[in-house]
Amino acid sequence: KNEVEQSPQNLTAQEGEFITINCSYSVGISALHWLQQHPGGGIVSLFMLSSGKKKHGRLIATINIQEKHSSLHITASHPRDSAVYICAAQTSGSRLTFGEGTQLTVNP
Amino acid sequence: DTGVSQDPRHKITKRGQNVTFRCDPISEHNRLYWYRQTLGQGPEFLTYFQNEAQLEKSRLLSDRFSAERPKGSFSTLEIQRTEQGDSAMYLCASSPDWPSGNTIYFGEGSWLTVV
Numbered sequence: 001k002n003e004v005e006q007s008p009q010n011l012t013a014q015e016g017e018f019i020t021i022n023c024s025y026s027v028g029i030s031a032l033h034w035l036q037q038h039p040g041g042g043i044v045s046l047f048m049l050s051s052g053k054k055k056h057g058r059l060i061a062t063i064n065i066q067e068k069h070s071s072l073h074i075t076a077s078h079p080r081d082s083a084v085y086i087c088a089a090q091t092s093g094s095r096l097t098f099g100e101g102t103q104l105t106v107n108p
Numbered sequence: 109d110t111g112v113s114q115d116p117r118h119k120i121t122k123r124g125q126n127v128t129f130r131c132d133p134i135s136e137h138n139r140l141y142w143y144r145q146t147l148g149q150g151p152e153f154l155t156y157f158q159n160e161a162q163l164e165k166s167r168l169l170s171d172r173f174s175a176e177r178p179k180g181s182f183s184t185l186e187i188q189r190t191e192q193g194d195s196a197m198y199l200c201a202s203s204p205d206w207p208s209g210n211t212i213y214f215g216e217g218s219w220l221t222v223v
């Protein structure tokens with residue numbers, strides 16, 4: 001069992017749909033990161049959470065520390081949201097342990 | 109461009125050759141990380157520097173791998189006697205020296221293909 005698990009692995013949606021990607025972790029964390037990776041490799045940090053909820057534009061991230069679970073939501077999805085979304089647990093010493101990613105495809 | 113930069117972006121090498129990748133972090137960032145990512149997988153931690161000190165190394169970092177950050181600024185990752193299994197993207201990231209929970213910035217990655 002991986003220390004950080006994401007679901008689903010692949011997700012296809014129609015433009016405008018509400019999207020949820022889930023992340024469960026089994027390690028103690030100092031923070032939980034949501035990252036976006038486009039084809040070609042570049043990774044962009046979307047959120048860093050240690051508690052509660054954060055919102056940026058159409059993106060919302062929540063975390064439940066007791067349940068060791070986090071979700072990334074995308075409202076009013078758009079084809080340009082198509083990317084791989086990765087959850088990463090930050091443990092002591094700043095090491096990130098990554099999930100395997102969720103490939104999101106939003107069709108027009 | 110003041111982001112994390114990596115060089116080269118792509119490298120094709122023959123098995124047995126040595127390769128070196130360079131990472132230039134964001135200038136005020138004290139922390140620098142190397143990760144490796146293979147197709148379809150999330151990145152895996154390789155090593156971490158705080159300024160010039162290498163504070164943590166993954167067991168993935170075999171004796172053929174060495175990383176340095178001699179002046180606490182740029183870093184190099186060298187792979188000696190490359191093997192086909194080394195084919196991957198090598199990602200560099202940096203972050204400020206804040207208490208835990210700081211945002212991490214990634215480079216575009218260096219793709220290695222060993223033939």
